[in-house]
Amino acid sequence: MTFFKKLKEKITGTNETVTEKFKDGLSKTRNSFTSKVNDLVARFREVDEEFFEELEELLLQADVGVETVMELVDQLRWEVQRKNIKNTEGIQSVISEKLVEIYKAGEELDTELNMQDDLTVILMVGVNGVGKTTTIGKLAARLKEEGKTVMLAAGDTFRAGAIDQLVVWGDRVGVEVIRQSEGSDPAAVMYDAIRAAKSRKVDVLICDTAGRLQNKVNLMNELEKVHRVIGKEIEGAPHEVLLALDATTGQNALIQAQTFKEATNVTGIVLTKLDGTAKGGIVLAIRNKLKIPVKFVGLGEGMDDLQPFDPEKYVYGLFAEGLEKEAE
Amino acid sequence: MAFEGLAQRLQGTLQKIKGKGKISEADVKEMMREVRFALIEADVNLKVVKEFVKTVSERAVGQDVMKSLTPGQQVVKIVKDELTNLMGGEQNPIQFARKSPTVIMMVGLQGAGKTTTTGKLATVLRKRHNKKPLLVAADVYRPAAIQQLETLGKQLTMPVFSLGTDVSPVEIARQAIAEAEKEHHDVVIIDTAGRLHVDENLMQELKDIRELSKPDEVFLVVDAMTGQDAVNVAKSFDEAIGITGVVLTKLDGDTRGGAALSIRSVTQKPIKFVGMGEKMDALEPFHPERMASRILGMGDVMSLIEKAQENVDEEKAKELEQKFRTQTFTLDDFLDQLQQVKKMGPLDEILKMMPGMNKIKGLENAQVDESQMGRVEAVIRSMTIAERTTPEIINANRRKRIAKGSGTSIQEVNRLLKQFEDMKKMVKQMTNMQQKGKKKMKMPGFDSLFR
Structure with missing residues (x-):
């Protein structure tokens, strides 16, 4: 009591x-x-x-x-x-x-994002269909509300319509989206985006990536490359690597977290779709075994439905x- | 962290009952504890697990410990059989309408893979059933969902019906069916927006679409990675709109896929297809037995064999066999073999399908080095035809040239030549054995690729 x-x-x-x-x-x-x-x-x-x-x-x-x-x-x-x-x-x-x-x-x-004085780069990763792009939209809205200038990089050049989806979010929130055509090299998109972010002097660059199942070795290598390219352009970047995790996912989420951590050094989890009936209890196991904290939770489809995670709440x-x- | 298979889990318990004539109730109870954990770790819903364990226990108690099987194998077999039964015996083909067009509705949670599956299903219908499908973009909520389907339509050269995002999905469905009748499309696939099963307004919308379009099939698209909540989702969708079948997506991941069992047992509706990859032809019929093996962590031998059969060229295999017999196997043939193996898909995926492979320590994360195969290829391709047929003539100078030409090192060239020699020796022994009526030897050199 x-x-x-x-x-x-x-x-x-x-x-x-x-x-x-x-x-x-x-x-x-x-x-x-x-x-x-x-x-x-x-x-x-x-x-x-x-x-x-x-x-x-x-x-x-x-x-x-x-x-x-x-x-x-x-x-x-x-x-x-x-x-x-x-x-x-x-x-x-x-x-x-x-x-x-x-x-x-x-x-x-510490659920605070690791913000830099100049450009902060956030990389969003995860398997297919967990809500990466939607989370980026919500996160951009949130950061903009806080007074930051935000830019998005359309790094999902694989899935049909993924770039358009991010562009729609960009328009909604009112932030610029750096994009190339579908099928182009995601690492090249990142390179472009970082250049653009530097020259426009924005505070935060959020990079979208294509969803990939963690057992696809080639795709995980590609993700590692994206991570590397960002690090080459700015030392210490990406400053945050957020793994989007669907709350309905079962025990496989643990393997997801582990594999993505190995490839991109995940710094935090965004637990999405928590407004359904699923509880996302696997985050307890992930925290317990891999020490990755949950930073945000997605509680709906609205622009302001992304909230910082607080275990007590x-x-x-x-x-x-x-x-x-x-x-x- | 990879999950242990059931067989492995049972090891400890089995030591105790080794040598017993009958399996006692206490033995079964102990084993069922392990079965229970294995199933929960595979994401089978707890309630379903409990029911299942009860049935299996009843079958297992008092069984004679057959001579051919160890008691453990026997329990695993009972578990697997029962699991296979539960997931539905015969294959369930798509129900087509007597009078065209057949209407198929795709429903499910957000991100389950409805749109991608719509594209894949259309491909199957066109390829195997000779149909002319019309895809209907009824997801007016998610940004760019319509573009996604339109892009897929373009890739597949298949017509997509859309009215933008300002028209209600019910109206879109109505007009799409009218369009299909006019344009003589015999199948209409309606891609609806993803929604939460607890969202009453959106569930009502699905009911309305169902009411109006009178679909012949309503497919619930479910992510194979779904956890305990799968039962709630499946039940809600089934109760609200009445599904006719299930498509399990993202099964090319490494999830055990226990959701399949949960869904099947709460809805009693058949699982019709499984999504096995991002390519548009990666939709396969559902095989209960394979799924049972997978849930139990026993490997998927059948899929492996099928994959091999699909991709290995019969003619070439025969030719090769002849070469083995006459021992005129050359480096060129070796190269051919490499190509055949490569066609079966990424090697690490093939490895994962082999039973037992996931249990070898350190191998669960092992990646088969496919670039290694590329290098071997390069080395062989840098040889002259004479060198390929009679590798004995390759001297130091030639080695140097080959290494340079293939961008590898002399050591690598040496290693390959050594491997090839070893293989030839092995093949010689094998073919000698074969003369005595042993089984055919296929794919030599396969093991030398895994170091």
Whole structure:
């Protein structure tokens, strides 16, 4: 309870609307994780083995993955024993506390983008259909709102219509898009774009890339080359490499994160499509194993539906209903 | 981090029951725990897993431990058979309308691959069913979705019907069907916008399109990488609009694809096609047995064999065999062999299909060096015809010239010549064996490529 109070104070004190957005995005879920936890708590008076087993299943159904779930539940068992918790009242706060703790892994979390004094280059990568281009549009709108000048590079020269899609977003947000024709070398597009960004003195250049499955060696090599070309033009660039990850993805997301990290040194994850019924629990496993933090979440199709990720809010979103009941 | 196959997972448990005559209930319980984890890691929905495990347990308890199989193999076999059964026995062809045009509706979440699949499906219909499809751009929401379909249409030289983004998708569908009747298109494929299954307004729109266009097929397009949520998605779409089949996309990735089982068991609708690549001809019929193997991490031998059959030139293979027998196999033939292997596709993909390959430590991320093949090719191509047929004449001077000509080093030329010699020796032994009625030897030199 105290945890929730602190959490709520912290959140409501800072930014009411963002929290509402989180809640809205997550509450579209009918059979949500939250209500299931509530069911669970209501059904079980005592915290016993059966309770833990059901909890395990809840987490598995949120795509957290076998290993991380086992780890988490073991820690919970220990915690419950230590605190001598006998009944399920108040177990919710222990669960969410633990989830946040696992996510943080003892580190101070930084979801801020690594912004430079002059040009900041952000590279967007990911498999097909996860929402890279849409995320770029939303991110550009966000950065522009913050007063930055933004330029986009249409690096997906492969998929039919991908360049047009980015150009539409460019028009919507009101930022320039550097493009070449379909089928041209993406590395060359990046080279052009960096030149243009330098000469126009923009603050941020966001580079789109074609979606690729992580087991396609040639395509991953191409991505490595794109990364290299950017680094050659500006030392230390790209300053951020964001991996777009679809929240509906299952255990394969872990392999995605690992492979893309090897190729392009991913600095953060954008968890997209979190407004559906999927929970994207795999980010817990990714964080746990690969230490890649989630930086943003996509909560809808509007221009302002990209929000910075905050593990406390994420968990708050999952447990919001329970919290309100407790508060009454 | 690659997932362990089920067989490997079962190793530990199996040690204990080795030598037992019958599989006891306790044994099964322990093994089913592993089966359960393997399936969850393959993204099969938990509820589906539970049901499945229950059925399999019932079948497995009390089974005689057959002599030919170890108990573990037997359990794996039961699991695999049951999985195959669940995913639907016979192949399901596309339902065509008695009276043209046949209307096919593509639905699904954002980014599942509806538009790409629309293009692929049209290709299949034209190629295998001799149809004349009309593609309909009904995604008026996502920026440039219409352009995407139009570009695909241009690539495939197939007509695309679009009315821009200001007309409602229902109206677009109505006019498209009228157009198809007028222009004598026998199939209409409607590419709808991606939408969340919880978005009531957009789901209503799909219902309206369905109501009006009376489609013969409604295909739910699902990303093979989908996790536990696949059941919710499939159920919602099925309940709202009534799907007739499923297309599983991006199966050329390394996901185990457990979503296939989840979807099948909640909707009872057949999986009709799988998307296997970005090219427009990469849409294949669904094979339940292969999918079962894949979900269990057992490799996809059938696809490999088929790929080999498709791409290896029978005539050439025969010719080669003759050469083996008479031992007149030359470097030119070696080059031919390389080309044949290359035609089967990226080598690392072929490797992944081989059972057991994904279990070899360190190999899961191994990349077969295809540039190495290119170098071998270059070396051979830098030789004269005389050198290729009688490599014995290649002396130091010639080696130097070949290395220079191919942009490689003398060492590489030496290595290739050595490999070729070894191979010839091996072939000689093999052909001797063959005379005694052993199986035909195909693709020599294959293994020398993997170091």
